[in-house]
Amino acid sequence: MNKKLLQAVGMACVGAALLAACGGGGSGGDAPAPEETAVPASAAATPAAFTEYAEARVSLASDSGEPLSLDAITSVPTSETDEPVTL
16 A cells, blocks of 8 residues: 555656646747837838738728827828729
8 A cells, every 4th residue: 555655646746747847838939029000101102002001901900909100191192093992
């Protein structure tokens, strides 16, 4: 009986040591990208650039996120020759 008790305590200690080793957090890895706070001026360079930026933002948009600042955009780019594009 004493040998079984000693073996059970030893297994419990080994199990506890393994579980404690697995619980540590990782060492950083990839940091999340900083959240965008303003529309870049490059998005207003051409109508195509503006459309591309808007399409990319649709997949990233969040109802609970902060709105983007439009300070860098003085006017939305237009073109008299380009066909309209749907978003």
